[in-house]
Amino acid sequence: MKIKGYSYVTSIALISIIPFLWVVMLSLKTNEEIINSPLALPAKLVFEGYGNALEIAPLGQYLINSVIIAVISTALNVLISSMAAYATTRFDFKLRKPIVVIMSISLLLPITALIMPVYSIVRFLDLYDTKTALILVYTALDLPMSFFILRAFFLTIPKELEEAAYIDGASFMQSYRRVILPLTSPGMITAGILHFIFCWNEFLYALSLTASHNARTVPLALNYFTSQFAFDYNAMFSAVIMMIFPSVLLFIIFQEKIIEGLTAGAVKG
Amino acid sequence: MKKNTLWLYLFTAPLIIFFVVFLLAPVIIVFCSSFMEWKGFSGEISFIGFDNYIAAMKDAEFIVSFKHTIIWIVLQSTVHVAIGVSFAIIISRKFKGWKVLRTAFMIPNMISASALGFIFLMIFNGQIGLVNSVLHKLHLDQFVRNWLFDPNTAFVTVTLTWLLFAGLIMLLVLTEIGTIPSSLYEAADLDGASQWQKDLFVTLPQLRNVIGTCMIIAATSKLKEFELIYLTTKGGPGTETMSLPLYLYNTSIVQNNFGYSNMIGTVLIALGLVLIYIINKVFKIASDE
Known part of the structure; x- marks a missing residue:
């Protein structure tokens, strides 16, 4: 047995x-x-394949785009969800319950279904084929997940710490910056790593919202390879390795944090 | 703390704005325009009631996509979840090397689905693919085929690109197993229960809630599955591996038939709600909020 x-x-x-x-x-x-x-x-x-891959496809440019988009979107996403998680775990106000309910419904929304309206909103905002479009869309689509990871984390921090800060005359903003941010930074790192990986891996929205080398991200390079250079297997396989390496590395290094975050984010939904 | 009210709205405003612009507004557009004829951005928009839904019932490609999506949802919420749960129960004994197995099992879940799709395209490649190479080596040449592009095997092969990789399910279950009070196992030990009896009669019943959650996650994940099909078969050969998300992409981004594609989007969202409702009912998942 x-x-x-x-x-x-x-x-x-x-x-x-x-x-x-x-x-x-x-x-x-x-x-x-x-x-x-x-x-x-x-x-x-x-090792030639690695060099060839960079030469054949605009992989270098795509890598830079991916890094820029993932870094900015991660900062934005984590900051926004941290602020909302702080407000909804520490205080009782009218929007508290609606925000939590709406976020938990959004967590399981099949985001593929939203591709056409998101595409038209991006066009309407005149952001089609820009990095900004992907930064904003990724930040939004992954908010529910980050929000619940951070909420779970905030709930483990004793309220007494901020109460002490308030007694010492700290304002709302001061207690958030001086007490909450330092204490919740491990939770923010967890949410941030997961969001970074999300941005790095996302394919459908990148495919639909971009058209030129200026905004396209790494996952689209594979599409480029399969459609145009189908016979340089060695370069193709090297490109795949370069593409998955960052996510695998992040996962192996931050495994415990990622596991903690995935569990917190998913169970809440 | 009344003076904080303004701050509270300021702190939640960014989340609300992003939610409204990129999630709520799209959901409303998807729903409303599913009752409209809307072709291309410059095309006219006219209200046509349920015509898109009626057309879908006569559209062979829609019907086959719907059927495949349902089959994949059923397989994912049963076979896929069962693999994750059994894996978690076995490695929860924390024998030597369990962490390595956990990491290995998680890897396909951490890399981009597009890379995974591409890797499977190569594994099942007719010429250089791993599967065919192994079959040649074993002198089983009669089984060699172009797995993803042979109508007889395409559906099964595409299914295999995700069915076994239940790393996320395993993690969620493993965490839950860690919270089961050890007194339950001590009582079972006193009664002389064997390991598999403990797994079956002590562990499994305690996992009801988390298994329900996992089934919801697994089932709804197939409502957004796009990359693994797009990068391997693109729904082909013919419509052998076509699914609703892929058909939605084709009708919207490729054909600009927005009314029709948003009808498919509405069907996907509605299917999601129905699935969550049914699984919640069956597993009586306790809400914690």
């Missing part, structure tokens, strides 16, 4: 990572090797 259980989880874990190991291996083989002996280990490690 025990052995069966272990071999079951081990085989599922293997199925989960073999595709990635295989892609890493292929990114280090020449195109001839990939076609003639796809299973064999590389005869000699070839």
